[in-house]
Amino acid sequence: MGKTAKIKKLKKKVSKLKAQLVAAKTHTHEVSPLAPARFPDLPVIAGARFSAVAAGVKYQDRLDVMLAELQPGTTVAGVFTRSATRSAPVLDCQAKLGSTSDQGAAILVNAGNSNAFTGAAGDGSVQAITATVAKALNVPENRVYSASTGVIGEPLPHDRITAKIDALKANLSPDAMQDAAQAIRTTDTFPKGAKAEIQVGDQTVNIAGFAKGSGMIAPDMATMLVFIFTDAKIAQADLQAMLSDLNEDSFNAITVDSDTSTSDTLLLAATGASDVEVDQSNTAFRTALNDVMLDLAHQVVRDGEGATKFVEVRVTGAKSNADAKIHALSIANSPLVKTAVAGEDPNWGRVVMAIGKSGAYADRDLLSIKFGDILVAEKGWVSPGYHEEAGADYMQQDELLIDVDLGVGDGTATVWTCDLTHAYIQINADYRS
């Protein structure tokens, strides 16, 4: 072979090897392939103003602290992690929630440090932050809610935050919700926003919110960090009842890795600035709020650490709704189901396994399983009409449905999850070091 041919051949080999290397290495800092095309244009929520700042809590040169100022009379509802080791800001929010006042309120959030498992110093940090915010905005301290997300067990350098309160206050704007969504990200690959608009009579009510969350995401708790705002006028008790209720089938119905955060916080604030009164019985508002919550919950799954597939797990025919949810979560949390999805393997045997281990009632010989519309298994065995190629084709899609009918009752549940990939390992095997 001549030298020119040799060079050509070697160059071809180099380019092939480079491609293989790219395929073998997983890119962890790209935007999730499941991300929405763009951040939505969030509406202004009258009565609420936002700002964000780069305080260098942990990350350098990026927004990492956000402030929301809420007008006098705003009602605030919340749900939180049920972790026995929950963080100082979660405990502080829980203590403050329900206290009413005609004065204003505020929410301050930082990313990079979760102020969890930080002992008495952690409580001190929360106090320092909320006192500074209260003074700057002239609102009562027990109306200042805070949340922190990031590494566990390191002291929160709260001085870096309190030093920025004046700057945050100076920049408050009704249009800055996207900046706030940016500021609360940790391993998130995209900021998450959602909105809804409803008509009540001839008046318009707006709902908008944002969330962060990517790993350490599992249900049976409140959930990651989510902040939702509306200009409707809603009594605190009604607001809380709606939020707790809708949470069960939205944020409490998603899982990335079965691990539950120590910091999960969901706050919903109703400024009342629209002067439109809404209560629990308002179906239109309830539906709109549910849409926003589901949208944000799904975006968290879509940004699941290392996710390449968005999976809906639907269980019907269970003895009860509670049983259905146990089965659905057992499937959604199974590492073997999630790796099969990652490998585009229509391995319904692992779905059978996950149902079997869940602890809830099932009869092996009444089970049926569909992947999308494809009937895969029925009556305790593979369906006679099923062809492996059809399953394999289906699994190549980005969005998948695992649809199980247990055939033993009327209970139903739907949960959402993502696949388990090399990138999850990569992200989490060197997150802190």
Added chain:
Amino acid sequence: MGKTAKIKKLKKKVSKLKAQLVAAKTHTHEVSPLAPARFPDLPVIAGARFSAVAAGVKYQDRLDVMLAELQPGTTVAGVFTRSATRSAPVLDCQAKLGSTSDQGAAILVNAGNSNAFTGAAGDGSVQAITATVAKALNVPENRVYSASTGVIGEPLPHDRITAKIDALKANLSPDAMQDAAQAIRTTDTFPKGAKAEIQVGDQTVNIAGFAKGSGMIAPDMATMLVFIFTDAKIAQADLQAMLSDLNEDSFNAITVDSDTSTSDTLLLAATGASDVEVDQSNTAFRTALNDVMLDLAHQVVRDGEGATKFVEVRVTGAKSNADAKIHALSIANSPLVKTAVAGEDPNWGRVVMAIGKSGAYADRDLLSIKFGDILVAEKGWVSPGYHEEAGADYMQQDELLIDVDLGVGDGTATVWTCDLTHAYIQINADYRS
């Protein structure tokens, strides 16, 4: 640059890229780095004979079916998966267990296909196999136990097994336990054997057994496939009581991936050939049996799919032993703890998270956590004497201890697990396709 120089440079690039590619790809078919140096020399168990054959059930050109023949009077005890979707052979074993007879008994096991979720055909396969074995060895059909391990939901080609029964019978030998251990492997990277010898008066009793298991390993069930034999003479009720009791802190105290098999089977056979009578109160026998069971259980963890670290999780100071085990398993099953271990990251914050989410009682401010002898966290925060470098150094070891004291009671539990690595993803994202 001249062409020769160019070729030299490109060749260098190719060799560098090849090395990077090798590093980026994980080797999944090597022997686990945590494997014992060699398979132990198992003693002959008088009254038991073994053989193994390559029947091509799924794998080609390797042992995949094994037969154990047990002398008349042998008692057999067993524990099994509690999965609601358990396999046909498990259901058959459970139905047969406890039936006594003075005649012989047999155990037949195949690898490659688990005969689970195979409907009525699955039951038919079990019957075909056990009837053929019963006839060949002249033992009652209800004394022939079978187990199958491998893919779920595909019909078991039992003809390939029944065609080999005569060959299996012809080759029965007291020395073939290692072949039997080889034959039952699926994704296992090494065969697992263990033994113990005790003196009862001036007589010797032997215990020996083998196991398979690597993925789909989680406690709260009987366990993978394990077969243990002794020449002691033990009543069936005593044998069963000891086995069920010891199982709780051995096989039911390990987890690889929190997924529970549909096929887990542990059978313990006492041939009585030593004429040494043993009952539940015999502490020496109990201890020796426990040693064998723990040894095999640990080997399953050491062969956990993709494992590079063997981790003992010890929890003390819980409100009860049951609470301690819930906490220990929550830590051992947490993907975030397991990926931190894989990354040699002393991320004790994730241990705090796993305790918090477990659902069992804990008081954040009474917790203390040690990695080995290193006190990492105490009284709700990082220990003042802890240095991250010490933790990071410790995490580089192959065998790790995560030692948690809850400080709220006397409950204790110990469980064993492994780390979660890229190789687990690789093995399970293309196991079947």
